[in-house]
Amino acid sequence: MLEHIELFFKSIFIDNMVFAVFLGMCSYLAVSKKVSTAIGLGAAVIFVLAITVPLNWLLDQYILQPGALTWMGDEYADFDLSFLSFIMFIATIATMVQLVEIVVEKFSPSLYNSLGIFLPLIAVNCAILGGSLFMQSREIPTLGLAINYGISSGIGWFLAILAIAAIREKIRYSNVPAPLRGLGITFIITGLMGIGFLSFGGMLTGGDEKAAAKAEAQTVEVKVENTPTKEQVELANNTKTNE
Template sequence: MEHINIFIKAIFIENMIFAYFLGMCSYLAISKTVKSALGLGLAVTFVLFISVPVCYLLEKYILKAGALRWISTEYETVDLSFLSFIMFIATIASIVQLVEMIIEKFAPALYSSLGIFLPLIAVNCSILGGALFMQEREYASLGEATAFALGSGIGWLLAIIALAAIREKLRYSNVPAPLRGLGITFILTGLMAIAFMSFMGISL
């Protein structure tokens, strides 16, 4: 039951975009069409789903104080937590490189439409944020960390697809000239964030 609670919270209540505004650069840039938004959203979800559990294992068995006791009792006092940032970033960058190679091989059109924002997933703050939130919240098991990662990815995916769908409709709307482009997009994002705040009333 706890896994479901974490999963639902990550999608709606603690949404990476609407609760923490993480990953806004690629969110705003790629949300012009639903097709490209779907591609990037799936890529971000996949990277989160793989990288957060891997970072959890790194944290549990290598980085935190006493994590190396499985090697020998001599290492019980070793604390490598100061390496968390660099280890998490290296893990994320490796997974993003793998995703980029797969998309370039099997979906070259999507690869071209995503452009520079595909490799920039490696520095997407929602990905690193997921790893750091996992570390801060000290999830009790790999399953909980994985549920959080999958929920966070799906939440980010829903957010970018919803905005892309609205922006496609806005092309046929009479938007005031000063607000066209990013202006109306920022307003929409704020309104969507307010709408998602209603999920905070969910009792889990």
């Protein structure tokens, strides 16, 4: 349970897709002029990440990793299909985005019209592929953690685009210097927000300090156990003298 909570908060605040690794910046900058469109796109990103990251985890565990095909028989134990990771991940993402687009158009035409071209653009949002690649590189051990990571990383991206959209709506009425209007002031605000989000790293240092203290205590105990007693030293000296 603690591992799930830690991964959830780290993915939202500390390892935020936008502020930590600058993924999905094209959509982040293009769709953040209005809060309404930012909310729609952010919700779609959460949904797509929540589906594609677990699906790609299953593909990675049971098809792509070296030796992952052992469930098909011992003759497939030496197969390594990891070179297909990019193709398989992108195919999964594109399929799910198309499915989401069809469902939204069928059941909510008003939302589909408000999102416009930005809904299919989720397929080429590098934050979506980045979620699956980070899941693979961090070797997330269970499907539950993969679902957790997909949802939390999507929430982190949603908070980033929602915050910058709200700020950009307000600064329209501010006296921003002419050279900084538009993307200039947006990049400055993004950098300041990134610093703020990274400062949340101190939330999880307490557990690390306790683990380090525990490891140090165990090391001291081992050293004490291995230290010879006074009687052992005297016995060794007497033995050398007799020899």
